[in-house]
Amino acid sequence: xxxxxxxxxxxxxxxxxxxxxxxxxxxxxxxxxxxxxxxxxxxxxxxxxxxxxxxxxxxxxxxxxxxxxxxxxxxxxxxxxxxxxxxxxxxxxxxxxxxxxxxxxxxxxxxxxxxxxxxxxxxxxxxxxxxxxxxxxxxxxxxxxxxxxxxxxxxxxxxxxxxxxxxxxxxxxxxxxxxxxxxxxxxxxxxxxxxxxxxxxxxxxxxxxxxxxxxxxxxxxxxxxxxxxxxxxxxxxxxxxxxxxxxxxxxxxxxxxxxxxxxxxxxxxxxxxxxxxxxxxxxxxxxxxxxxxxxxxxxxxxxxxxxxxxxxxxxxxxxxxxxxxxxxxxxxxxxxxxxxxxxxxxxxxxxxxxxxxxxxxxxxxxxxxxxxxxxxxxxxxxxxxxxxxxxxxxxxxxxxxxxxxxxxxxxxxxxxxxxxxxxxxxxxxxx
Numbered sequence: 001x002x003x004x005x006x007x008x009x010x011x012x013x014x015x016x017x018x019x020x021x022x023x024x025x026x027x028x029x030x031x032x033x034x035x036x037x038x039x040x041x042x043x044x045x046x047x048x049x050x051x052x053x054x055x056x057x058x059x060x061x062x063x064x065x066x067x068x069x070x071x072x073x074x075x076x077x078x079x080x081x082x083x084x085x086x087x088x089x090x091x092x093x094x095x096x097x098x099x100x101x102x103x104x105x106x107x108x109x110x111x112x113x114x115x116x117x118x119x120x121x122x123x124x125x126x127x128x129x130x131x132x133x134x135x136x137x138x139x140x141x142x143x144x145x146x147x148x149x150x151x152x153x154x155x156x157x158x159x160x161x162x163x164x165x166x167x168x169x170x171x172x173x174x175x176x177x178x179x180x181x182x183x184x185x186x187x188x189x190x191x192x193x194x195x196x197x198x199x200x201x202x203x204x205x206x207x208x209x210x211x212x213x214x215x216x217x218x219x220x221x222x223x224x225x226x227x228x229x230x231x232x233x234x235x236x237x238x239x240x241x242x243x244x245x246x247x248x249x250x251x252x253x254x255x256x257x258x259x260x261x262x263x264x265x266x267x268x269x270x271x272x273x274x275x276x277x278x279x280x281x282x283x284x285x286x287x288x289x290x291x292x293x294x295x296x297x298x299x300x301x302x303x304x305x306x307x308x309x310x311x312x313x314x315x316x317x318x319x320x321x322x323x324x325x326x327x328x329x330x331x332x333x334x335x336x337x338x339x340x341x342x343x344x345x346x347x348x349x350x351x352x353x354x355x356x357x358x359x360x361x362x363x364x365x366x367x368x369x370x371x372x373x374x375x376x377x378x379x380x381x382x383x384x385x386x387x388x389x390x391x392x393x394x395x396x397x398x399x400x401x402x403x404x405x406x407x408x409x410x411x412x413x414x415x416x417x418x419x420x421x422x423x424x425x426x427x428x429x430x431x
Contacts, residue, residue: 040064041131042084042147044424048393048406049365050379051386052343054332055260055268059138060428063145063192063210065330066272068258070141070194071206074336079430081136081145090410090420092125092387093118097416119158123179127153127385133426143192148217152183181222181244184323186280187215188254204262209255216250219282219323242291245318249284253277254325266338271331275324283320290314326356342366347384357385365391373397377406387411389422403427 040046043061046053057065059077069075098118129151136145156179194208227240255277260270290313327350334343347361361384367377375397381389390413393406408422409415 041086041088041129041149041422042133042424042426043086044084044393044404044406044426045367045375045377045395046406047086047408047422047424048377048379048391048404049343049367050363050381050389050391050408051347051361052332052334052345052363052365052379052381054272054330054343054345055270055334056332056336056341056343059430060136060143060145062138062194062208063136063143063190063256066208066258066260066270066332067143067192067210067256068194068206068208068260068270068272069268070138070143070192070208071196072194072204072260072262072268073196074262075194076138076140077430078139079137079428081133081138081426081428084133084136084424084426084428085131086422086424087128087130088386088408088420088422089126089128090386090422091127092120092122092419095412095417095419100416121158122155123158124156125153126155127151136428141194143190145190145192147188147190148186149188150183150185150217152181154181155179179222179225182220184219184280185217187217189213194258194260202262202264205259206262207257207259209257212254212256214252214254214278214280216247216252216280216282216284218246218248219250219280220244220246223288239292239294244289244291245286245321246289247282247284247286247321250280250282250320252280252322266335267333268336269331269333271329273327273329275327278325278327279322280325281320281322286318286320288314288316288318290316326351328356340366340368349384359383359385361386363389379408386422387419391422393424400431401427401429 040051040053043053043057043064045061046057046065049056053061054066055069057069058075059070059079060081062069062075098115130149132148134146134148137143190210190212192208192210194206196204196206198205222242222244224241224243254275256272256274257276258270258272260268262268292313328347330345330347332343332345335341342365344364345362347363349356349358352358361381363379363381365377365379367375369375373396375395377391377393377395379389379391381391386408388411389408391406391408393404395402395404404424404426406422406424409418410420410422412418415421
């Protein structure tokens with residue numbers, strides 16, 4: 001095949017396809033890890049307030065936010081959660097507007113630098129989180145909920161993207177070391193209890209906890225990644241390796257601890273430590289996998305079926321291993337009475353991993369009942385895993401049944417300008 005002479009300007013379409021192709025190799029390793037996250041993502045009322053819900057959660061919603069709330073008489077709710085689902089997907093670099101702008105365009109040097117400046121020093125990060133709440137029950141100081149949760153996250157180092165963008169000369173080499181990925185899927189049965197420790201008129205202090213039995217459905221983690229992609233006159237060629245460990249089953253536990261203070265009838269403050277203790281022992285079908293991948297003639301004209309080839313060279317047994325869920329602290333203040341409710345939450349994780357960030361997060365949200373049965377919600381958050389978040393939601397609150405919907409956008413108010421979104425819906429009954 002006759003090679004075309006390289007132009008000084010490359011197609012933006014080829015660049016984005018090259019980036020997505022490399023990321024797809026990492027995602028290939030995580031196929032069995034469903035997109036799920038920490039409990040609370042399936043609560044549409046909380047999502048509509050940007051997650052500021054620690055001191056507002058009542059009844060069967062307490063396990064996901066603060067079990068100590070069950071110790072306050074005004075927060076106890078007899079009812080049944082029928083269904084709840086929440087899903088979030090985001091990246092830290094590009095919006096839909098960016099994709100529409102750069103795809104199909106010829107990039108000059110200024111545009112290349114603008115595109116590169118959108119990628120932070122830690123690299124191109126793509127994450128997906130979610131939760132499915134299948135059933136929940138609350139009665140007095142107790143609540144029991146069933147849910148599925150987990151997280152998936154991949155990172156492509158900034159150097160690889162920078163060299164794809166600027167390393168355009170013949171035989172430039174793009175090092176793929178430093179990429180990582182992790183994913184897990186878990187089922188959880190949550191038992192929560194709250195107990196009042198002190199009461200003086202309207203002031204009450206309570207403490208509580210949640211014990212979670214965890215059933216592991218799948219875990220995958222990239223333990224080694226290396227390789228290179230070489231820019232040629234015809235496009236991109238390369239070869240590399242990924243080593244991962246996987247499991248298809250396991251079991252474990254987690255413990256959350258909380259405390260809450262009802263200052264008076266209008267204001268409540270509380271704090272929760274999520275995953276204060278946790279351990280999941282993966283012991284079913286634990287394996288190591290050695291993947292090889294190749295790029296062959298990935299060009300500006302397109303990505304053919306044979307351009308990206310992924311093969312598994314080796315599968316080998318590994319022993320049982322134990323993982324831990326990321327621990328986080330969350331504290332919140334809320335106005336809990338009147339037509340207008342509001343809340344402010346602060347969250348701090350202890351490490352950055354799939355589903356958690358060591359960057360602190362601050363969120364604030366409000367709920368206004370235009371009519372008694374029609375609550376309207378909005379919220380704003382910044383920091384943490386989610387970054388800047390703009391949220392809104394509404395509900396239908398009838399005497400026995402309620403339905404809530406919420407949508408949150410990351411890094412921008414408008415959908416096309418955002419770098420991801422979060423959607424949640426839930427419904428339940430009160431007796």
